[in-house]
Amino acid sequence: xxxxxxxxxxxxxxxxxxxxxxxxxxxxxxxxxxxxxxxxxxxxxxxxxxxxxxxxxxxxxxxxxxxxxxxxxxxxxxxxxxxxxxxxxxxxxxxxxxxxxxxxxxxxxxxxxxxxxxxxxxxxxxxxxxxxxxxxxxxxxxxxxxxxxxxxxxxxxxxxxxxxxxxxxxxxxxxxxxxxxxxxxxxxxxxxxxxxxxxxxxxxxxxxxxxxxxxxxxxxxxxxxxxxxxxxxxxxxxxxxxxxxxxxxxxxxxxxxxxxxxxxxxxxxxxxxxxxxxx
Amino acid sequence: xxxxxxxxxxxxxxxxxxxxxxxxxxxxxxxxxxxxxxxxxxxxxxxxxxxxxxxxxxxxxxxxxxxxxxxxxxxxxxxxxxxxxxxxxxxxxxxxxxxxxxxxxxxxxxxxxxxxxxxxxxxxxxxxxxxxxxxxxxxxxxxxxxxxxxxxxxxxxxxxxxxxxxxxxxxxxxxxxxxxxxxxxxxxxxxxxxxxxxxxxxxxxxxxxxxxxxxxxxxxxxxxxxxxxxxxxxxxxxxxxxxxxxxxxxxxxxxxxxxxxxxxxxxxxxxxxxxxx
Numbered sequence: 001x002x003x004x005x006x007x008x009x010x011x012x013x014x015x016x017x018x019x020x021x022x023x024x025x026x027x028x029x030x031x032x033x034x035x036x037x038x039x040x041x042x043x044x045x046x047x048x049x050x051x052x053x054x055x056x057x058x059x060x061x062x063x064x065x066x067x068x069x070x071x072x073x074x075x076x077x078x079x080x081x082x083x084x085x086x087x088x089x090x091x092x093x094x095x096x097x098x099x100x101x102x103x104x105x106x107x108x109x110x111x112x113x114x115x116x117x118x119x120x121x122x123x124x125x126x127x128x129x130x131x132x133x134x135x136x137x138x139x140x141x142x143x144x145x146x147x148x149x150x151x152x153x154x155x156x157x158x159x160x161x162x163x164x165x166x167x168x169x170x171x172x173x174x175x176x177x178x179x180x181x182x183x184x185x186x187x188x189x190x191x192x193x194x195x196x197x198x199x200x201x202x203x204x205x206x207x208x209x210x211x212x213x214x215x216x217x218x219x220x221x222x223x224x225x226x227x228x229x230x231x232x233x234x235x236x237x238x239x240x241x242x243x244x245x246x247x248x249x250x251x252x253x254x255x256x257x258x259x260x261x262x263x264x265x266x267x268x269x270x271x272x273x274x275x276x277x278x279x
Numbered sequence: 280x281x282x283x284x285x286x287x288x289x290x291x292x293x294x295x296x297x298x299x300x301x302x303x304x305x306x307x308x309x310x311x312x313x314x315x316x317x318x319x320x321x322x323x324x325x326x327x328x329x330x331x332x333x334x335x336x337x338x339x340x341x342x343x344x345x346x347x348x349x350x351x352x353x354x355x356x357x358x359x360x361x362x363x364x365x366x367x368x369x370x371x372x373x374x375x376x377x378x379x380x381x382x383x384x385x386x387x388x389x390x391x392x393x394x395x396x397x398x399x400x401x402x403x404x405x406x407x408x409x410x411x412x413x414x415x416x417x418x419x420x421x422x423x424x425x426x427x428x429x430x431x432x433x434x435x436x437x438x439x440x441x442x443x444x445x446x447x448x449x450x451x452x453x454x455x456x457x458x459x460x461x462x463x464x465x466x467x468x469x470x471x472x473x474x475x476x477x478x479x480x481x482x483x484x485x486x487x488x489x490x491x492x493x494x495x496x497x498x499x500x501x502x503x504x505x506x507x508x509x510x511x512x513x514x515x516x517x518x519x520x521x522x523x524x525x526x527x528x529x530x531x532x533x534x535x536x537x538x539x540x541x542x543x544x545x546x547x548x549x550x551x552x553x554x555x556x
Contacts, residue, residue, distance in 0.1 A: 001378045003463070004386060007371035007430050010363075014427035015393050018401035018408065025404065032407060078299050081292050088296070094542055095300045098307065101538050101545060103488035105510050106527045107306075113520040114309040120321040120520055122309075157303055162550050210395045217490050221510065238399040243495075248403055255399040266395040273391055273435075 025252035032246050043249035053254070056225075056232040059144055060261075063233065064212035066148055067155070068205055075159025076201075080185075080193060082160070083167045093164065096157030104154070104217035111150045112137065112222060140230035143223050147231050151218045162204060166197040203272055209265040213258050234258045310531075314524040321520050333521060340526035345500075349508040350529075352418065352497070356504060357486045359422035360429070364482045365475055368430045372437035373463050377446075390431040398428075398491055406495060416499040424496065425486050433478040436551050440474035441467065480541055481548035487534060505530050 026043055030036035047053050078096060082089055099107065116135050118124045123133045136146035170193060178192050194201070216235040219225060225232035225240065232240075234254055242251035313321055314336055315329040340346065375387055405424070406415070414420035444467060452462045468475075493504045503511075509526050538545050 001374045001380055001383075003370040003374035003378070004383075007367040007434065008386065010367060010423060010427045011390070011393060011430065014405065014424050015396065015401050018404040019396065021404035021408075022400050074299075078296065081296050084292050085289070085296070088293075092296050092300060093546070094539070095303050097542070097546060098535070098538070099303055100549065101484055101488075101534055102307075102531050103490070103506050103534075105488075105490050105506050106531055109509070109523060109527060110306050110310045113523060114313055114325065115306060117325075117520070120318070120325050122325060124322070125325045153302070153306065157299075158549065160299070161546055165546070165550060214397050216398075221490070235397060235399055239402075239491075242399075242403045251399070251403055255397060255403070258397040259400050262395050262397060266392055269395060270388055270391050274388070 022252045022255055025248050026256050028249055030248040032242075032248055036248075039249055043253040046247075047250050047253045047257075050250075052229045052232055052237060053234075055229060056234050056237045057257070059231065059233050060213055060215070062144065063148055063215055064209055066152070067208045067212050071152055071156035071159050072201070072204065072208070074156040075163050076189075076194070078157075078160035079163035079167055080189060082164050083193075084185075093161050096160045098157070099154045100158040102154075105221050107154055108150060108218055108221040111153075116146060137223050138227060140228050143227060143231040147218050147222050150222065151215065154218075159204065163197065163200065166200040167193060170196040199272070203269075206265050206269045206272065210262050210269065213261045213265075310524050310527055313521055314528045316521050318519050318521050336521045336525035337529065340522050340529060343522065344505070344508050344512055344526045344529075345503075346505065346508075346526070346529060348501070349503050349505040352502055353487055353504040353506070356418050356422050356425070356493070356497075357483050359419060360425040360486045361479045361483050363422060363426040364430050364433050365479055367426065368433035368478060369437050369468060369471070369475060370463070371430070372434045373441050373467065375434065376438045376441035377449075387435075390434055393427075394431045402491075402495065409496065415496055416502045418497070418502055421492065421496045422486075424492055425482070425489065428492075429482045429485055432551070433482060436478055436548065437471060437474050439551075440471040444470050476541075477544045477548040480537070480544045484534060484537070484545070 025036075027039060027041070028036040029039040029042065078092075082092055113121060115122045116137050118133070118135050123135065126133060136142040174192055174196075175188065178188055183191070214235060215233055216239070219231055219233050219236050220239070223231045225236045235258060238251050238254035238258065241247050241254060309325070312328060313325070315332040315334070316327075316336075317329075317333055320327065320329060371390075375383055409415050409417075409420060448470075449462045449466060452466050453459075457465070488506060490506055490510065494507045494510065497503055497507060509523075509530055512523055512526060
């Protein structure tokens with residue numbers, strides 16, 4: 001039916017065809033200007049031989065582990081507490097959600113200049129109390145965590161609002177009954193609230209895995225993957241291969257690796273969403 | 280439910296909730312306060328209030344970041360994207376909701392899958408293809424990329440809106456001799472306008488804030504968006520954080536104002552689309 005045609009055409013031209021070309025690109029040697037030469041699996045060999053690739057992959061795994069726990073727990077706690085109060089719900093929701101609507105580049109600069117900056121940021125202000133901390137973005141041991149913290153700040157409130165919306169669908173009579181039986185906060189969470197919103201939590205966890213392998217903006221703006229590639233993730237590595245080193249083959253190979261991780265999560269995602277589509 | 284909670288528990292609950300609010304607001308408050316301070320004041324005490332509000336920071340940010348031009352570019356690319364997404368997305372959503380043709384299920388699955396692909400999977404051939412066709416630095420071509428990336432979410436959101444409309448309304452119009460297009464554009468589309476608004480808000484926000492695509496495809500000074508121009512400010516005037524924060528505020532303010540007016544749409548849209556920035 002032709003109603004589908006415009007959206008589908010744009011999507012095929014912008015996403016599907018270039019994606020297929022990327023698959024082909026992973027098997028050629030190309031600098032972006034001269035003629036591509038078939039290279040077999042050379043790009044994958046080069047990629048695996050680069051020590052930065054394995055550390056970037058490990059950083060993505062760490063990033064995923066962090067985002068599967070911290071923001072989801074913070075979101076669940078905030079959402080469940082919101083459910084307990086009557087006054088101020090809208091206010092807290094707006095405030096928690098606010099960081100999620102602000103441009104990542106702007107957030108990155110605010111943290112870089114106003115929090116992590118030893119001259120003029122919160123870190124510098126702590127000097128008054130004798131804490132002589134350095135810029136955490138400038139040290140290989142702390143750079144990744146410092147970048148991830150910014151994304152965590154940007155992200156947890158969104159989780160809180162999503163989980164709160166889910167909690168509100170839980171049958172109130174069930175909650176009241178549990179309360180009358182003397183259930184405390186933890187029992188209420190364990191036996192009523194968390195089981196009731198399980199589908200939402202599962203969906204958010206799947207999406208978290210997908211997003212964690214796509215993470216780009218904060219790393220690129222805050223550290224460019226440095227210092228000494230310590231905060232490099234797969235997406236920034238791929239971008240660097242392509243637009244800084246002009247090696248399209250390895251860039252495409254890394255993109256395929258990211259897609260592979262995404263694909264596994266996507267299969268779960270499509271399954272979950274399809275149940276919704278059937279309805 | 281708070282009748283069942285003791286006063287003490289309620290106090291602790293509010294304290295934790297307020298703590299969350301402080302965490303969320305603190306960096307933003309620093310941005311606002313610092314935008315009004317001299318860089319000397321910021322270095323001397325990052326947490327102090329400005330002695331004299333430095334409104335000049337905004338004037339300098341406006342000039343150095345070429346805001347008149349870069350904000351206009353952001354408005355152009357955002358507006359074009361929103362129009363394209365609403366037009367193509369609503370048509371596709373209508374087709375998926377109403378027409379049970381063979382293969383439509385697979386098209387839906389395809390759209391769903393593209394929302395989870397890394398941009399790097401199609402970015403490089405797209406860039407070199409656009410370069411060959413002279414489409415790099417074209418605002419229209421860039422808005423087509425955003426349309427491709429953000430329309431799947433809008434299709435699924437609008438599809439649920441279309442499904443909620445009783446088919447009988449359309450059948451009555453068809454009986455009266457209306458074509459499929461007339462039914463769609465005159466009868467059904469006005470009924471899903473709340474959904475269209477949500478789609479416009481979310482697509483608009485994502486495009487306004489987006490960095491990776493715009494920094495790759497809109498490099499020329501004349502076509503740079505506000506966010507990309509802001510990014511290059513950091514390197515150029517790295518020590519003048521007052522000015523940088525003023526520029527940040529100029530870019531953020533319209534989005535925050537929009538959000539405060541239409542927070543329901545933002546939350547509904549981001550919850551259903553789950554588009555992470």
